[in-house]
Amino acid sequence: MLPITNPEPAFTLTRASHVSLGVTDLEKSRDFYRDVIGLVVTGETDDAVYLRGLEEAAHHSLVLERAAVARAHRIGLRVRADADITAAEKFFVSAGIEHQRVERAHQGPTLQFRDPVGTLMELTSSMDVVERKMQNFDEHRAGFPQRLDHYQVVTYDVQAATDFWTGLGMRISEYTATDGTDELWGTWMEVKGNTHDLVFTNGRGPRLHHFAYAVPDGASLLHAADVAGAMGFGDEIDRGPGRHGISNALFLYLRDPDQHRIELFNTHYQFIDLETPPIRWDLSNARRAQLWGMPASNRWFFEASEFPGEPVREPLLQAAPPTLEAYLALH
CATH class of the missing domain: 3.10.180.10 (2,3-Dihydroxybiphenyl 1,2-Dioxygenase, domain 1)
Known part of the structure; x- marks a missing residue:
């Protein structure tokens, strides 16, 4: 049957935000997403590369993480404010949903959880702000x-x-x-x-x-x-x-x-x-x-x-x- 949307949910989701992928060759994957797809590299560490789209002011929308096995690590959604992270925690406790607060680089309060069908999710209320590249036409590619x-x-x-x-x-x-x-x-x-x-x-x-x-x-x-x-x-x-x-x-x-x-x-x-x-x-x-x-x-x-x-x-x-x-x- 077709579900009916809850007009007053326990916390406020605002959009699809970011995804984290496990990749087996970090440099090769970085080059693919930068040169073949056209994403902007925001930053790099020994074990991760952060990328974003041209109009995005959030620090990243794609995180490539060095891994022995390629997996989809997490799907990220934004919530409106820090208070929504707290409200989400309370909701998950009451609903018996696995969850944990984590520290994630360049993100504000972040909550990870597993939905009822096993999707590994992540909520965050904010990210570091960076320069939009939407009018840097000389840097656009792919x-x-x-x-x-x-x-x-x-x-x-x-x-x-x-x-x-x-x-x-x-x-x-x-x-x-x-x-x-x-x-x-x-x-x-x-x-x-x-x-x-x-x-x-x-x-x-x-x-x-x-x-x-x-x-x-x-x-x-x-x-x-x-x-x-x-x-x-x-x-x-x-x-x-x-x-x-x-x-x-x-x-x-x-x-x-x-x-x-x-x-x-x-x-x-x-x-x-x-x-x-x-x-x-x-x-x-x-x-x-x-x-x-x-x-x-x-x-x-x-x-x-x-x-x-x-x-x-x-x-x-x-x-x-x-x-x-x-x-x-x-x-």
Whole structure:
């Protein structure tokens, strides 16, 4: 069934904020995100690289952390103020949710927790402020990524994930359900007024499917693809360019040296007014994934980044996705 958003959550979420990835070759991954994607390197240590988009004033939206095994370490969300971190702690205690306060470089009060479907999350109320680079046009490169926008997580239980996050104030902008029912296969949820900050889709999980940066226009996606090809990463274009039905976004997906997936996208619409209902898509409607072009490949549907220490579970709902390989077999 379709959950109803809690209009008075225990604390106030404001946006998707940052992601931390474990990478096995820190320097190679830094070069990929700086030169192939176009992110700005804010700072480096022996064990971490901090990056951000061109218009971001927060110190980082991507943290690369040196690791023996490539994993998606944490997904980060911002809350409005320090008081919301305290309120979140109280809520998690009352709800029996695992959590801990941590010290994170360049961040204010920070709280880590595990949501009911095993997604490893992090909340922070502030970050160090740095110079925006949006008008430093001489420094722009590759896809010209402006800001981190959203995440997509593969989960074994979309209903449970959606129930939890709508309880914390997220609104469903669009969703996919079994034809003729509200049996949820995917939910696109937001708090900042466009179509999504956090997405859950059905599959083996919990795993991070991708994180996404907004770019200025469609030409930026094509330029990013050209740069990837010129620098030897053409085979790491995972999907696109294309246009989604859900969210109406133009998209390009790439894989980094550890096979973490990043999306560059353009053309969200507003989802602000409270009376606006979510858009529903039947599971059988292939236009939800792309309005035109070939379907995504097996690896786009089935490969994703695991979270450290979290067992991957089989999905409660079973169906074969419309993969490129299946399409070609029929045509």
